[in-house]
Amino acid sequence: MGGPSIDRLAERLGLDAYQTEQVEGILGGAREKGLTVMMEIRDEAKAKMDVIHAETVEELSTVLTAEQLAEFEEISQRFRSRGFGPRGFGPRHGLRHSRYGDDT
Numbered sequence: 746m747g748g749p750s751i752d753r754l755a756e757r758l759g760l761d762a763y764q765t766e767q768v769e770g771i772l773g774g775a776r777e778k779g780l781t782v783m784m785e786i787r788d789e790a791k792a793k794m795d796v797i798h799a800e801t802v803e804e805l806s807t808v809l810t811a812e813q814l815a816e817f818e819e820i821s822q823r824f825r826s827r828g829f830g831p832r833g834f835g836p837r838h839g840l841r842h843s844r845y846g847d848d849t
Contacts, residue, residue, distance in 0.1 A: 802818065802821075
């Protein structure tokens, strides 16, 4: 969990040494809990996205040729290897110069 450093927080709140130590421990525990939740959410989201991807490929296989599907999978793998977050498709992020994967 983001926030000011413990020293800055202690100064701003006027904490004594005992309070600073206690607050640091409490905030550290909250940070660990928050990270655990974020990891659980990430893992759950990845599993759901994997299902969506498999369904999408299955649907595309009814429309694309085998070569086109293989190319789609290659493009998709490059995208998926970047993970989740704001780094998805787009001119600044992965697929440059072409919306279909020509990274040149």
